[in-house]
Amino acid sequence: MSGRSQRGASLILCSLMLLMLGGSVLALRQITLARPEARLQDVLYIPSSKALKRMSLGYNGLLADIYWTRAVQYFGWNHKHKAMSYPLLYPLLEITTELDPHLIVAYRFGATFLAQEPPDGAGEPERAVELIDKGIKANPDDWHLYYDLGFLYAMNMGNYEAAEKAFDSGSKLPHTHPFLKILAADMAEHGGELETARLLWETTYNSTDDPGIRSNAMRHLQALDVDETVPKLEDLIRRYREKTGIEPTSFFELVQAGWLRRIPTDPLGMPYKLLPDGTVQVQDPEAWSFIRRGLAPKGTSESPQKP
């Protein structure tokens, strides 16, 4: 074969290779579009953690990390798309913690993912408690898990008695956080109050370096600010109306009348909205995941539409 014809053949082969490779990428993109549900659907075709543990040939630590990453991806993807249910979340977390019972992060974050109301989480606080209980059984000396358990009982289930017990058990551990004792006492006295919730979120914020947890705690603290400020403002408007007989149409009127020092703003810096009926709402309800006050009543056009 002459050098020239060999070069020609090489050139043709090279072009063909590139064309086909490009074509395969395009075909794969179409396949991905045609079956979007394939993302994590296959995960639970092996739903038994015991079977998986055996199949891992002893590399269950690595497999647990992979499953934990899958759980995070699954949660993240669904959360991003404002899913209202997370059916694979608990099985994924169960498999992860079965493969590595000492993967504390899976219990802690997993419980948060499970407990928060949709679309911020799966809205399954009972399963979150189940997961943390399992974590405590496997890691009885880790105070974080008792803290999380107490937190879940108090914040997501309103069971302050159980929360007190959890905080109290955690406070008796060696190397525990001193705040658990205070939290246990606080549950007994002031369970259900906003201040208790603030204390819990502040403890969460201060007891971790993880930016994800801190940011979540900060958002909850800001939401608590809104929940506290809105009723105060509504009360102020009611008193103004009673005293002057005038229905204020804006906060500016209250500022001019000396009832407020400045236009009130939410923790994101947006001014609150004063409605004609004297109720107060946040400007952008979509920016707030955890507030209970300051939203339009459900069913009205102003209430945030969640899928």
Next chain:
Amino acid sequence: MSNRLGAIAFNTFREAVRDRVLYNLIIFALLMIGSSLLLGQITIAVQKQLLINLGLTAISIFGVLIAIFIGIGLVSKEIDKRTLYTVLTRPVQRWEFIVGKFFGLVGTLVVNAGLMTVGFFVALLYLMHGLVRSDLSILAAVYFILLQFLIVTSIALLLSSFSTPIESAVLTFAIFVVGSFSEDLRSFAEAAKGAAHYITMAISYLIPNFSALNYIASVAHGEAIPGNIVLLNTAYAILYAGSAVCAASLIFQNRNMK
């Protein structure tokens, strides 16, 4: 040209049969007969599902192993035995040699998988006392397994064109494993930011996507496979395997045989 390609492909097939490759069919037949006899007695409600999973997984694994272990020796064996020089002294282009070898091995795998599929359907018939319309989707899953073989064979051939048989075997197997997790790889790529996102995304497109070709679990659950998926997967496998065979031919074309 087609005569030369056919001759090389046929000889590759004959050589594989002579190497007792089809012996795996005996193990497969025993596995199927044993399973179909046993499953009815030891499990409840999932006999069919289990048999489909077991049968199709066996077809896939046997085929992939054959594709790897024969694929890696297609070129090196010819060089070691010096039979390659005899072939190349004839009016055969180097790329024809590679393409012929590829088709020879793919043919072997198709015959092998075809016989296994017949055995599998006999076992299914015995277990379920009949076949239903939805069982047709099993054939589509088998077809996808054949497409997997196409890609694995092309990769084995490509790697063996420039590395030793052991390295090629390990690498091909590693690529098969990574490619089976490529949906995860894509999910990680989507979650990553900056350079990591682009690098992972590029890798996820470069590594063959075997998970897109794996419908075993779906058909075991009686799910149908959409027609557009069959077409797209076919196009994908042919294009991907084609580009790998072109790369193998290109390397072999420029390889110094002295």
